[in-house]
């Protein structure tokens with residue numbers, strides 16, 4: 225991606241990348257580079273920018289994340305303000321190991337509570353929090369289950385942010401050969417419809433990154 229302003233070759237994505245370019249903390253930059261080079265799935269920059277702005281505007285302090293991977297998004301959230309605490313859940317042991325090391329290297333052990341478990345196996349009442357914000361970024365086939373389970377711990381007026389609701393634009397494909405992918409796409413479409421019709425939440429859908437929804441608890 226060319227980050228310089230180039231009037232002749234600009235398109236919408238390049239232009240916003242250029243406008244939003246900031247000098248990144250070197251350690252964050254290295255962590256992102258490591259993730260990209262090692263095919264660790266982490267949040268796209270546009271989606272992260274949006275969530276960071278929302279956290280700042282809403283002054284969210286208690287955050288729950290489903291799907292930590294190596295801790296990249298949780299670390300970004302925690303670095304915003306030392307009063308922010310992030311509870312983040314990850315089921316893959318190797319990811320947990322790396323996330324732990326990364327959280328330690330950023331000295332964020334007091335702010336980030338990493339839980340090594342399948343998010344669907346935890347007793348959500350034991351998390352002991354009324355969260356301000358829940359970020360769903362784990363197995364796409366289980367989005368609705370995560371949402372139903374964890375919104376019990378979300379305060380009124382709090383929000384759920386779900387990433388990848390376009391699933392790399394596959395939700396627009398009409399001829400998906402792979403059966404598992406087809407089923408996954410169906411699940412995501414159903415989740416989006418379910419959110420749209422869930423009157424306990426006010427949900428808006430955004431064409432940012434791989435698609436992001438924001439659901440505010442009424």
Ligand SMILES: C[S@@+](CC[C@H](N)C(=O)[O-])C[C@H]1O[C@@H](n2cnc3c(N)ncnc32)[C@H](O)[C@@H]1O
Nearest residue numbers: 266267291293296297314315316342343362363
């Ligand atoms: C897209 S990655 C998370 C990226 C991370 N939020 C970031 O942006 O830095 C999704 C992660 O969710 C984890 N995951 C998937 N299903 C899960 C589940 N049921 N419980 C806990 N973790 C899960 C995967 O192992 C994977 O590491």
